[in-house]
Amino acid sequence: MLRTLWYSTRVRNWLFQIALLGGLAALVAWIVGNTLTNLAARGIRTGFEFLSRPARFPISESVLAYDSADTYGWAFAVGIGNTVFVSALTILLASLLGFAVALARGMGNPLLSALAGAYVTLMRNMPLIVQLLFWYALATTAFPPARQALNPLPGVYLSQRGIHLPALAFEGTAVLVLIALAAGVAAALGRRRFLGRGGLLWPLGAALAAGLLLILLRGSAPELDMPLLVGLNFRGGLHLTPEFAALMIGLVLYTAAFISEIIRGGIEAIARGQWEAGRALGLTRRQILRHIIVPQALRIIIPPLTSQYLSTVKNTTLALAVGYPELGLVVGTVINQSGQAIESILIMLAVFLSISVSVSLFMNWYNARVALVVR
Amino acid sequence: MSVTEHPPLAARTPPAKARTPLVRLLFGDVLSALLTLLALGLILALLPALNWAVLDAVWSTEDPDTCRQGGACWAYVQDKARLILFGIYPPEQHWRPLLVIGLILAMVLASLSPRLWGARLLAIWGLSLLAMLGLMRGGFLGLPLVPTSQWGGLPVTLLLAVLSLGIGFPFAVALALGRRSALPVPRLVSVGLIELVRGLPLVGVLFVASILLPLLLPEGWTIDKLGRTLAALTVFAAAYLAEVIRGGLQGVDKGQGEAAQALGIPFWKTIWHIILPQAIQKVIPPLTNTAIIMVKNTSLVMIVGVFDMLGAGRAAAADPAWPAPYTETYLFVALMYFLICIAISLYSRWLEQTVKNRSHS
Structure with a gap:
């Protein structure tokens, strides 16, 4: 009886x-027990009430307004805001650059594709943190002081204080033009979604024309706000700190190399027969690309592209090496200031886990939508 | 009915490959001419960097002040190479980390050919890694003891990469098998662990290991900083390797396992001798990719204060005698990483070709 059971x-x-469940439960119980005894022995108080205490440390730059009199809780929120801002900007710029590099490699011009290939190989084989530190070192030690700032293009100044750019002053008419443009895009997208036809060109053109008409009627164009050297520093314009500039340059260049490889791989994975069939039907190169190759390549490109975007979000934590205050740096500072290590790290882990999980859920939904329906 | 016999068709040679002359490729039409000009413009824009790195550079000097002319200061790298490569390891003992680098290189060279892979090679790797750790640490046979807080530079980078991948691999196999299991408990546990670690940035995992680990272990269990970062890297490597291996397991025909079951081969022997060898062979390229990612990831340990090559380089550049040569230091460190990673990817390409040829013949 026992033998048959065995x-x-x-x-x-x-x-x-x-046995597996029991072992895991025992392990967790052991760790929790250890933690509780250690915390008691060191006299550390745990709990999240420190979040409402004033933080009393500065955050050098942030998208959300911050003052050192604000609470720890708000400091975390400011860190998350910076992380989201840097991630979104990197993803946008790196996608554009990655697409351009993939194009450069596939255009059939040997010089350009060799250049693009060298760029991709270099970027992919060096650690991101070394690249970030390199750009930061370049921005802080190799650039001249503000008085002798490099001026490669009119209105663009490179100095130890970072990068100063002309800014578009979004006032009055310019805002109206932007609103008109947004309405045009929305109308075009809606038309395409619900009527299933129509290009984006004419609604956009109409919106632009309306905007130009407005400018003519009101007689004021959007103004450029140029940076000006006053004394030892610049006034006006758009100012990128060395930390932010180094972070963006490093992240975008690194990420774009990976994205370009993903795009190239996706397009090359489509069988040659698809091209030949398209040509046999008398389609032009552009038509083949748009109606045959890209829809199929997207199916291959999207999953690795999403995981690349996710790793980009995670990679922004390396900003703490160059001192840009994203979530990782804020968490490190809070731990030093308050000693609430467990809570701070838990917050950081929870933020990244929820970003990852929500992106994966979205991806699963999208994949199910574009996947081939197999009988 | 008579069958007319056709003479066999003579084999035709394929038409000669059309070769476009280079000039046509570069300047054939307006678009390619524009692209060529764009490429030339990019190269021109890079010339000042070349000027800085080569023509204006100071290659060797006795006096650090000659480096203040505006060119790259390679003399500094020459002067500090030992500090960057070995960290603050006692200088008179530098032959030990050098020997460790040599041993790792020799072991890597010895295990290049897939024909030699097997249990014996694994055992040799284990023994030689133990020997390397012993050699670094010392404290026997008259070798002075060097605590891990004084280890640094390239040996730390290499040891962290090799050890995290090596220790992580068996865990990764277990996690991958668990995720493919039909039983709910191992499947959920594996999915949970893998997705938890993959959802976190490595910086977060390093924070947990360096700050929280001492709190999670009983009083008196002390793991030094290097050990804690190794633990973090191992956990990280295991989660990523597990996903790669799972891909390989998915690619193995179900019939293989069923045939083994029909023959009465026990479960674990089926896994070890039949499933895993086929699964791993299928995922060699992504495995080497993970190896490259882990080599690059070791540079993050600098954040928690371990003196790997990057940390040692930063410490070297802080020497006030030299004019803050951070740029040169990072270029040198990046070059070292580049050489390691490009070697791994070239090896991966060669290996893929060899495996393909072998399975065709």
Whole structure:
């Protein structure tokens, strides 16, 4: 009886699973017990009430307004805001650059594709943190002081204080033009979504024309706000700190190399027969690309592209090496200031886990939508 | 009915490949001419960098002040190479980390050919890694003891990469098998662990290991900083390797396992001798890719204060005698990483070709 039980697959599976669960539970209990004794022995108070205490440390730059009199909770929010801002900007710029590099490699011009290939190989084989530190070192030690700032293009100044750019002053008419443009895009997208036809060109053109008409009627164009050297520093314009500039340059160049490889791989994975069939039907190169190759390539490109975007979000934590205050740096500072290590790290982990999980859920939904329906 | 016999068709040679002359490729039409000009413009824009790195550079000097002319200061790298490569390891003992680098290189060279892979090679790797750790640490046979807080530079980078991948691999196999299991408990546990670690940035995992680990272990269990970062890297490597291996397991025909079951081969032997060898062979390129990612990831340990090559380089550049040569230091460190990673990817390409040829013949 016992013998048959011992050799029964079902009994064995049950025993194995019970043992596994029991072992895990014991491990967790052991760790929790250790933590509690250690915390008691060191007299550390745990709990999240420190979040409402004033933080009393500065954050050098942020998208959300911050003052050192604000609470720890708000400091975390400011860190998250910076992380989201840097991630979104990197993803946008790196996608554009990556697409351009993939194009450069596939255009059939040997010089350009060799250049693009060298760029991709270099970027992919050096650690991101070394690249970030390199750009930061370049921005802080190799650039001249503000008085002798490099001026490669009119209105663009490179100095130890970072990069100063002309800014578009979004006032009055310019805002109206932007609103008109947004309305045009929305109308075009909606038309395409619900009527299933129509290009983006004419609604956009109409919106632009309306905007120009407005400018003519009101007689004021959007103004450029140029940076000006006053004394030892610049006034006006758009100012990028060395930390932010180094972070963006490093992240965008690094990420674009990976994205360009993903795009190139996706397009090359489409069988040659698809091109030849398109040509046999008398389609032009552009038509083949748009209606045959890209829809199929997207199916291959999207999953690795998403995981690349996710790793980009995670890569922004390396900003703490160059001192840009994203979530990782804020967490490090809070731990130093308050000693609430467990809570701070838990917050950081929770933020990144929720970003990852929501992006994966979205991807699964999208994949199910574009996947081939197989009988 | 008579069958007319056709003479066999003579084999035709394929038409000669059309070769476009280079000039046509570069300046054939307006678009390619524009692209060529764009490429030339990019190269021109890079010339000042070349000027800085080569023509204006100071290659060797006795006096650090000659480096203040505006060119790259390679003399500094020459002067500090030992500090960057070995960190603050006692200088008179530098032959030990050098020997460790040599041993790792020799072991890597010895395991290049897939024909030699097997349990014996694994055992040799284990023994030689133990020997390397012993050699670095010392404290026997008259070798002075060097605590891990004084280890640094390239040996730390290499040891962290090799050890995290090596220790992580068996865990990764277990996690991958668990995720493919039909039983709910191992499947959920594996999915949870893998997705938890993959959802986190490595910086977060390093924070957990360096700040929280001492709190999670009983009083008196102390793991030094290097050990804690190794633990973090191992956990990280295991989660990423597990996903790669899972891909390989998915690619193995179900019939293989069923045939083994029909023959009465026990489960674990089926896994070890039949499933895993086929699964791993299928995922060699992504495995080497993960190896490259882990080599690059070791540079993050600098954040928690371990003196790997990057940390040692930063410490070297802080020497006030030289004019803050951070740029040169990072270029040198980046070059070292580049050489390691490009070697791995060239090897991967060669290996893929060899495996393909072998399975065709």
